[in-house]
Amino acid sequence: MSEQTLRVTCLKKYFATRRGTVRAVDGVSLSINRGETLALIGESGSGKTTVANTVIGKYVPTEGQILLEGNSIAQLIYKRPKALRQRVQMVFQDPGSSLNPRRTVKQTLGLPLKLYHHESREERKQRMLELLERVELSSEYLTKVSSALSGGEKARIGVARALAAEPTLVILDEPTSALDVSIQAKIINMLLRLQRELTLSYLFITHDLSLMRNVATHAAIMYLGEICETSQKEEFFRNPLHPYTKMLLSSVPVVSREEEAMKPFKTVLKGEIPSPIDLPSGCRFHTRCPERQTHCSEQTCELLEVHTGHWARCHHFSEAPQ
Amino acid sequence: MTQEHDLLRITDLQVDFNTFEGCLHVLDRVSITARMGEKVGLVGESGCGKSTLGRCIVRRVRPVAGEIIFWSERLNNVEDIVSVTDSIWKQLRKQIQMIFQEPGAAINPVFTVGDQLRAAIRFSAPTHIGKSQIQRRAIELLQEVQLSDPERIMSSYPFQLSGGMQQRICIAMALGVQPSLLIADEPTTALDVTIQEQILRLFNDLVSYHRTAVIFITHNLGVVREIADRVYVMYAGQVMESATTDELFENPMHPYTRGLISAVPKLTGGGIIEGIPGHIPSYLDPPTGCRFCTRCPDVVPKCDEVRPPIGSINASHEVACFLYGGEAS
């Protein structure tokens, strides 16, 4: 069995719209080993959810290859779609719209249990109670319909539903953005514990760099459909390379002065936000880059290994032009 | 500080929900105020009733007791939102906007974003305005919320947009109306931090140009620290503490507030600290006193019987806890 849970190579996903082709994901490569957590961070609309949706087989890639435990997703989806759906589970960004508002919690959790693990009614009931306990909801929730749950309660049911299938790769699309910190802390610690116990791999999509610092093993930053920096997590915080990364770090709202001191820039310039239909020439980030130079708008930029295992896409690190 | 009008004054608001299991006593005598041009943060654990409070203000939820007094500049009058007639509410409605927590609940999946945005602008316009003017305003709004290629966005259906884009559409729709009170329920959860910063700045501008009062509902304490002038901390349907933002973060007093702040993951690392053990009590039969008593590290016997009165620590800091005085009567 492959050590690599997920390997994505040169993934592209374009959408045709009336106004032109949206290049939502434009040449993304990444990999996650067993038991590791890759945090996928990036600006809103940069293609993170689209990457996730192609990995779960919801979208067919325009180009590129996705291997799940060594097997191509393109083939799995035809031959063993059920196995794919069981191996990879996703916790969605907007828990409100991913849960059927009229379904009770019991129905929501019962479905994956019935589908993937032909258990008896009794066992199912037992599993449901266990799952609820894991996400810290009492058994009285079984009979509640989704529409009567608070935002945080819905998010917890979303996590419980994903765990019900017993997957190897869990894609967490901002699983805790609807949760307050104390429940977030519990869910995150629970996810970390489950990861250790079951050697799960996580693709963790988040905007919260503080959270990422505390859960991920690796980080990848996306900007306009591309990865602009990726490395092992500690290295990433010790030595952020890409100007966009530094901008992100500088914009994190924090609760203490010590954290304030970590920020690379004191103020962040606005710049023009480009569109994935009409991509900027040269480096895609140049319209907002505080460190831009003249050639940045002219030459495209490759992802380069600046230090071992630490890649960045920025002209500052390519020797060529001047 | 200049004495501004209290734009909104909520007193002893009580909300119950009737369900199959019984009556849920969600909000318990909640009182908050917001002045013109003030940014008020409302924080608290998931399920503590923040959204319910917001929904009361826009009449989506009917309280069983209490008042919501709103001072309308346009009508030059104060009205109790709980009891106004529908015709007055129709006029007030244009001055009060709410950005709902889930974009899915506020934008309709079967219409294009453009249709919905134009409708919102038309709805709020004081007089009839032409099509091209509406279109121009719509594009302007999308740019204000940092969305590039507004034409594509307008012709898109919600499912064609990312989570953060949908969230910004909701913000644009609410801003299009130029409200005097804006309730923003977790408006930036799906945004990356650089865009979030821009959006927070946008709220700031709104407040300084139009004297809009913003009630900012969130559980992100970092965001609250950045945006709010004053913060209310809620727990299980009760207000536990309120203070100016700096005061609250420098000197949190209620055991609940202290636990909440300690559980925030830090940019400096150090692992995830689990705040306060336990969870919110059932609303079917919550403690009659302080609802935090079941989890409080500093609990004393009377806590579960008697609700500690809200007491002033100083002019800008109030807390409801027996640790800081307030004898049981």
Ligand SMILES: Nc1ncnc2c1ncn2[C@@H]1O[C@H](COP(=O)(O)OP(=O)(O)OP(=O)(O)O)[C@@H](O)[C@H]1O
């Ligand atoms: N089904 C679709 N049809 C057309 N365009 C789409 C579709 N899905 C996504 N897009 C476009 O692809 C781009 C990337 O969207 P995606 O949802 O992947 O972003 P994201 O990185 O997850 O952003 P966020 O952080 O806001 O959730 C956006 O410009 C979006 O409008």
Ligand SMILES: Nc1ncnc2c1ncn2[C@@H]1O[C@H](COP(=O)(O)OP(=O)(O)OP(=O)(O)O)[C@@H](O)[C@H]1O
């Ligand atoms: N229509 C309803 N019927 C029954 N119960 C409800 C209803 N609306 C809300 N509740 C309950 O009231 C409580 C408070 O919900 P509310 O949505 O106000 O919480 P919140 O503070 O906004 O939480 P979150 O941070 O998770 O959004 C929850 O326990 C919820 O289940």
Ligand SMILES: [Mg+2]
């Ligand atoms: Mg997304």
Ligand SMILES: [Mg+2]
């Ligand atoms: Mg809410």
